[in-house]
Amino acid sequence: xxxxxxxxxxxxxxxxxxxxxxxxxxxxxxxxxxxxxxxxxxxxxxxxxxxxxxxxxxxxxxxxxxxxxxxxxxxxxxxxxxxxxxxxxxxxxxxxxxxxxxxxxxxxxxxxxxxxxxxxxxxxxxxxxxxxxxxxxxxxxxxxxxxxxxxxxxxxxxxxxxxxxxxxxxxxxxxxxxxxxxxxxxxxxxxxxxxxxxxxxxxxxxxxxxxxxxxxxxxxxxxxxxxxxxxxxxxxxxxxxxxxxxxxxxxxxxxxxxxxxxxxxxxxxxxxxxxxxxxxxxxxxxxxxxxxxxxxxxxxxxxxxxxxxxxxxxxxxxxxxxxxxxxxxxxxxxxxxxxxxxxxxxxxxxxxxxxxxxxxxxxxxxxxxxxxxxxxxxxxxxxxxxxxxxxxxxxxxxxxxxxxxxxxxxxxxxxxxxxxxxxxxxxxxxxx
Numbered sequence: 001x002x003x004x005x006x007x008x009x010x011x012x013x014x015x016x017x018x019x020x021x022x023x024x025x026x027x028x029x030x031x032x033x034x035x036x037x038x039x040x041x042x043x044x045x046x047x048x049x050x051x052x053x054x055x056x057x058x059x060x061x062x063x064x065x066x067x068x069x070x071x072x073x074x075x076x077x078x079x080x081x082x083x084x085x086x087x088x089x090x091x092x093x094x095x096x097x098x099x100x101x102x103x104x105x106x107x108x109x110x111x112x113x114x115x116x117x118x119x120x121x122x123x124x125x126x127x128x129x130x131x132x133x134x135x136x137x138x139x140x141x142x143x144x145x146x147x148x149x150x151x152x153x154x155x156x157x158x159x160x161x162x163x164x165x166x167x168x169x170x171x172x173x174x175x176x177x178x179x180x181x182x183x184x185x186x187x188x189x190x191x192x193x194x195x196x197x198x199x200x201x202x203x204x205x206x207x208x209x210x211x212x213x214x215x216x217x218x219x220x221x222x223x224x225x226x227x228x229x230x231x232x233x234x235x236x237x238x239x240x241x242x243x244x245x246x247x248x249x250x251x252x253x254x255x256x257x258x259x260x261x262x263x264x265x266x267x268x269x270x271x272x273x274x275x276x277x278x279x280x281x282x283x284x285x286x287x288x289x290x291x292x293x294x295x296x297x298x299x300x301x302x303x304x305x306x307x308x309x310x311x312x313x314x315x316x317x318x319x320x321x322x323x324x325x326x327x328x329x330x331x332x333x334x335x336x337x338x339x340x341x342x343x344x345x346x347x348x349x350x351x352x353x354x355x356x357x358x359x360x361x362x363x364x365x366x367x368x369x370x371x372x373x374x375x376x377x378x379x380x381x382x383x384x385x386x387x388x389x390x391x392x393x394x395x396x397x398x399x400x401x402x403x404x405x406x407x408x409x410x411x412x413x414x415x416x417x418x419x420x421x422x423x424x425x426x427x428x429x430x431x432x
Contacts, residue, residue, distance in 0.1 A: 001088065001109070002063040004117055006042060007419045008109055009061060009086055010035055013429055015110045021103040022090055025051040033059055040078050048084055050103055057083035065104060068094040116428045120418045126388065127413045129427045133393045136426055141394060144422040148404035151411075153371065156353035157360055164361075166197070171361070173201060175297045175354055182349045183282045185342070191267040191279070195222050203258040208291060213250055215287040215318060220251030222283055223265030230327050238328030243320045275325045281336055284317040297358070300351060301367070306377045309351045310343050344378060348399055375400035385409050 008014065009032050019027040026049075033046030041058035048055050058081050062068060065087045073079040073094075080096045085104045095101055120128045133141075160178055167173035180196035181189050198221050207213040219225050225248045230238050238244050254260060268279045275281070289295045294312050303309045316335045325331045338346070352371045359367030380386060380396035381403075389396070389405045396402040411417070418424030 002061065002067075003419060004109055004114070005061050005063065005086065005088055005107060006035070007428070008107065008113060009043065009059070011425065011429075013110060013113050015108055019105060019107070021050060021084075021105055023103065025103065027084070027105050030054070041082055046083065050084070055083040057081045059084050059086060060102075061086045063087065064089045064091055065094060066092045068092075112430075113428050116430065117418070120424065120427060121416060127392065127409070129418070129421075129423050130392045132427045132430055133423065136423065140422065140426075144408075145394075145401050145404040147422075148407045149372075149375065149400045152403050152407040153353060153356045155407075156349075157357040160353060160357040161361070171358060172297050175300070176201060176295060178354060179295060179346070179350050180286060182346055183286060185277055185345065187269050187273060187277070188279055188282075191263075191269070192282070194263050194267060195283075198261075198263050200258055200260070203254075203260075204290070207254070208293070211287065211291040211318060212246075213254065214291050215284060216247045216250035217254050217260070218283050218287045218290075219247055219280075220255060221260060221262050222268070222279065223262040224268070224280065224283070224327075225251050226262070226265055229265035229268075234326060234328030236328070241328060244327045270326075275331065276336060276339070276342075278325050280324075280326050281317060281321060284321045285315045285336070285338065288315045288317060289313070297354070300354060301358070303351070304370070306347060306374050309347055309374070313343055313346050313351075314338065344381070344399070347374065347378060348381070348403065372400065375403065381406075 009029075012029060012032060014029070019029070021027060028049040029046075030049060031045075031047035033043035036042055036044050042061045043059040045056065046059045048059070058079075060068070060073065060079060060082045062071075062085070065085065067087075068074065068085065069092070073082075073096075075097055077097050080098050080100065082096065082102045085094055085102050086107050087104060088107060088109065090104055090106045093101060094104065160174055163177050164171050164174040167177065176199070177193055177196040181193040184190070184192035199218065204214060204217055207217070216225075223229060225244060227235065227239075230244070251260075255262075270278060286295075292315070293299070294315070299312055300309065303312060314337065316337050322335060323330060323333050352374050355367050355374070356371035359365065359369075359371065376398050378399035380398055380401055383402075383406075385406050386396050386402045388409070394405065396405055408421070408423075412421045412424070418427070
């Protein structure tokens, strides 16, 4: 309940009765201060009028006054500048490390706020705030979606920057790893990221004019040229066809030349995958992208619209994979290109975050703006999350909106973090 007290104080959702300190002085909250989520008092630089005196300083909030001693604030000089101690239950006086007795305000959470909060936490329907959504101003919803869109991009930026650090500051390699991870389309994302980190791009560059050698290196580093990686039911056919043997022979030469060590083939998942999503096909497509020099960061930065990026990512496979989904497993002949929906996902999850992250890294606002422009140019995603919000009354107009709605569900609804949500704020203060 202390978290809800923080919320009531921050948004000044006070009861209609006058606010009084425990010694009877009136309290007027001019500015609740800046909410502090780190160590130290809960709100910095608050401005409060107590009696006839205006105070500027810090505010500490607890469910019970005795929590002051439980948290050992009486021994911490950081709390000596507390001008007001706000609590729900006053069970003791409090004292600072320099002997001062800060005034205390017993703050009762309004019943409507408390009831609404409990209703949000126990609601069975998803999202729990569905009742208030149709009554929200369109401008408020759009403002919240814009903030969520930026928040999601910043979250993806943090992941890309961590990859750049892992790659010794190489943004080229970080882009390669990010693109490869998203080629896993969720199920094999982790495996693709480990695989990409295990690809020595400088060594591969020596053979990038030979597609067969690139495919041999890419498949070999994935551990998918080991005979044990081929399902028993396909193994005899695969060996008799001979293609895996040729790749194995080439990889043996490359691994000796560059001291290559493959990842464990057991990292890959194959069960219940659509045929076009099996790792063999995706790796063959990545080999083609690399061979045609379409995986470089500079090529991405040159794209000024989403059509150019979609064309950059458009790829196919070598002849063997046109008739196979795995070694020894025949399929109907086809080029096995990326579908339109797969291209859109790569744009949303790779190209756009990469432009935004690199723009932040280089302090290039034009690249950041381009990322937002691309999100506006793309159609909204059509998945169960977007459809859920549509049923509640929030329709995604473009990919920026759909990304915002995914962020809203994943980071707020799923975590029951209604106190940080602007829709939750409207729900809490509503009088149902």
